[in-house]
Amino acid sequence: MTLDRHASDRLIHDPEGGLPRLLEIMARLRDPATGCPWDIEQDFTTIAPYTIEEAYEVADAIEREAWGELRGELGDLLLQTVYHAQMASEAGHFGFAEVIRAISDKMVARHPHVFGDESRDKSAEDQTRDWERMKAAERAGAAARGTLDGIAMGLPALTRAVKLQNRAARVGFDWPSTAEVVDKITEEARELQEARATMTETEIFEEFGDLLFVIANLARHLRIDPEAALRAANAKFTRRFASIESALAHRGKRPEESDLAEMDALWDEAKRLEKAAK
Incomplete structure (x- = not known):
């Protein structure tokens, strides 16, 4: 109106x-x-x-x-x-x-155990599986599409990688254990390191993307949200670098007036103090 x-x-x-x-x-x-x-x-x-x-x-x-x-x-x-x-x-x-x-x-x-006749006697994990099953049924009810269709392109890349891998895993395309994923990370990292001298920039870009994709898969196998883990790492880096700047300021210095050895030692000290405070 x-x-x-x-x-x-x-x-x-x-x-x-x-x-x-x-x-x-x-x-x-x-x-x-x-x-x-x-x-x-x-x-x-x-x-x-x-x-x-x-x-x-x-x-x-x-x-x-x-x-x-x-x-x-x-x-x-x-x-x-x-x-x-x-x-x-x-x-x-x-x-x-x-x-x-x-x-x-x-x-x-999607909540028949709350708004319908289904039993509420389910764990959160059971309900997550039910949710995914219902989503899959909804996708199947739409026009026939591929397994990976419908995963938003605008998602953060790490989040989208995990969603792609989860969807592929539902049809059996997945490593059976975390050990195989770790082995693949080691292999990809070694190949990138060994071939850097002979690779083009485009090839290095592609290989690095492959490495990140496998790392996202490791996060999935470990049941870790890679975006949250990286945000936490960013926060930790920010916090510790601020400690370096503060320590240097007490010495009458700025970071650009220091060197790697001094800043690395201050980093280790900030790390030690953080762990002691826990």
């Missing part, structure tokens, strides 16, 4: 307006005659990078346990859904209500 201008203004300025308020704000921002020129110019392609960025900022706030920030980050992420739904409505594809209906129907259908 389209509101008249007075009702629209009243809703937009109502702090208790809830989701209808946000939907109305977005509709007004996209109004071709009176909206924001920047918002009017955007399309799905230009907004998609912001959607990805906002999802990462939510994950970052959770990882830092920054609960005050999380509230705002979740709002930013919700805005992305509202933005895409508004553009889809303008193009005649679907509206926000259909987005809500689709996810609600999916949640009910």
Whole structure:
């Protein structure tokens, strides 16, 4: 239902307006005659990078346990859904209500042990398997597609690698144990090292990608999220390098005025102190 201008203004300025308020704000921002020129110019392609960025900022706030920030980050992420739904409505594809209906129907259908007659006497692992089985049935019910179809191209590369490997593993294309994966990593690393002198840049690029792909497979076999593990490693590197800078500052130095030997020793000290504090 389209509101008249007075009702629209009243809703937009109502702090208790809830989701209808946000939907109305977005509709007004996209109004071709009176909206924001920047918002009017955007399309799905230009907004998609912001959607990805906002999802990462939510994950970052959770990882830092920054609960005050999380509230705002979740709002930013919700805005992305509202933005895409508004553009889809303008193009005649679907509206926000259909987005809500689709996810609600999916949640009910995929939780028969909560909303249906199935027993709740299942472990989380059992429910994960049921979820994957239902997803596979939904894919089979659509037009015939390949095993790896439907895995989003826009996912982070490590996450997509794991999803591709999981999908292939369901049809039996997988190493039987972690040992074979570790052996393959050793083989790929050795080949890359030995052939660097004779490889072209394109070949080195490809071989390095192969090595990362197998490392992602090791993470899968170890039941580790490689993205989370790398984020943790990044945070640890940032923390320890900050300790190096702090120690150098006490010596009246900056990193560029130091050398590798000194900074490496300070790194080891930062590492020792971290472990002692645990």
